[in-house]
Amino acid sequence: MKMRQIQFDGVGELRQVEREIPPLKDTQVLVKVEACGLCTWERYIYAGTESMPFPFVGGHEIAARVVETGAAVSSEIRVGMPLSVAKWVRCNQCELCRRGYDNHCLGNDKPSDKGYSGPGGFSDYLVCESYEIFPFPEDAPIHYAALAEPVACVTRAVNRLRSVAGDTVVVVGAGLMGLLFLKLLKLRGYKVIVVQRSAARRERAAKMGADLVLDPGAEYWPERVRRETGGMGAASVVYTAGGSAAVNECLDAARIGGDVMLYAPTHEERPPVDLDLVHFKELVLTGAIRHDKESFRQAVRLLGSGQVEFGDLNLSFGSMEHLREEMERADTDREIHRILLRWE
Numbered sequence: 001m002k003m004r005q006i007q008f009d010g011v012g013e014l015r016q017v018e019r020e021i022p023p024l025k026d027t028q029v030l031v032k033v034e035a036c037g038l039c040t041w042e043r044y045i046y047a048g049t050e051s052m053p054f055p056f057v058g059g060h061e062i063a064a065r066v067v068e069t070g071a072a073v074s075s076e077i078r079v080g081m082p083l084s085v086a087k088w089v090r091c092n093q094c095e096l097c098r099r100g101y102d103n104h105c106l107g108n109d110k111p112s113d114k115g116y117s118g119p120g121g122f123s124d125y126l127v128c129e130s131y132e133i134f135p136f137p138e139d140a141p142i143h144y145a146a147l148a149e150p151v152a153c154v155t156r157a158v159n160r161l162r163s164v165a166g167d168t169v170v171v172v173g174a175g176l177m178g179l180l181f182l183k184l185l186k187l188r189g190y191k192v193i194v195v196q197r198s199a200a201r202r203e204r205a206a207k208m209g210a211d212l213v214l215d216p217g218a219e220y221w222p223e224r225v226r227r228e229t230g231g232m233g234a235a236s237v238v239y240t241a242g243g244s245a246a247v248n249e250c251l252d253a254a255r256i257g258g259d260v261m262l263y264a265p266t267h268e269e270r271p272p273v274d275l276d277l278v279h280f281k282e283l284v285l286t287g288a289i290r291h292d293k294e295s296f297r298q299a300v301r302l303l304g305s306g307q308v309e310f311g312d313l314n315l316s317f318g319s320m321e322h323l324r325e326e327m328e329r330a331d332t333d334r335e336i337h338r339i340l341l342r343w344e
Helices: 040-047 142-159 176-187 199-207 221-228 244-253 275-280 293-304 320-332
Strands: 002-010 013-020 028-038 062-069 082-085 125-129 133-135 168-172 191-195 212-214 234-239 254-262 284-287 315-319 338-342
Touching: 002 320, 013 320, 028 082, 028 142, 028 320, 040 320, 062 125, 062 142, 082 142, 082 293, 133 293, 142 176, 142 293, 142 338, 168 176, 168 221, 168 244, 176 191, 176 199, 191 199, 191 221, 199 212, 212 221, 221 244, 234 244, 244 254, 244 275, 315 320, 320 338
Parallel strands: 168 191, 168 234, 191 212, 234 254, 254 284, 315 338
Antiparallel strands: 002 013, 028 062, 028 125, 028 338, 062 082, 082 133
């Protein structure tokens, strides 16, 4: 049996290939990919903005169904069961896994024997380790399972904040990830201020429940945040976009002893950051990347229970066979929050 994959052979180069599906090991599960999100990461690799060894098969936001299970896989995992797939090595043996940082598992740095690098979700079939699959409710839309991955990443970041319900949290940027922060923060009882230049994105954030939306081009927003918080500043500020200038504004907007969470890179070689603000205000400047196994479990529960849903986001379906065109569409139509790729 063979699987189809969309493989990047180099910057700006992709093609459809076929590979033999290897025999399942006892702890593995063969799944059929029902939908796979087209993330910015894969687009950056295709464009050469970020590097990965070629050939590369992307796709890490994966909704799937069980096709076959290995002999040692739990009998609770049944053929046809809908799943969300967390395609990330978690060896549970290295120092980072043992310390609770399985999102940095050293197993991901080892050479792959698959013949390509990358998570492999741009495939019609995929072999997964049993710990990578998370059963998804039958009555929930199957394509929502693909969005468990970004929700899990945001969940892990929110889990790292020290704020408590009732505190004010600022989210800088209202793209998909910023809006997911808004959803999860409101669910936990925070007052949320969203900072965003685009009027259309500000309007969407307001409709999705932001307590206040600010245009950074119209005012110096950290001062407005202080006015809204009795002169104190925000308990936490989450940076998702804007570069080093926006990072420094985040530091300025945080209250004494507050948190500033860097969820996204600045993509600057040596970003100038005002560390005196960190010193004098006793701030906790931290970061978050990827998901861990616990945040993924939490994300699947949130989606499966309906506590987080996506009817207010602009999701669009696209063709895996026409991935090049779908990446162009994602680059040009900035109001699409996620293109979910399916095989025709």
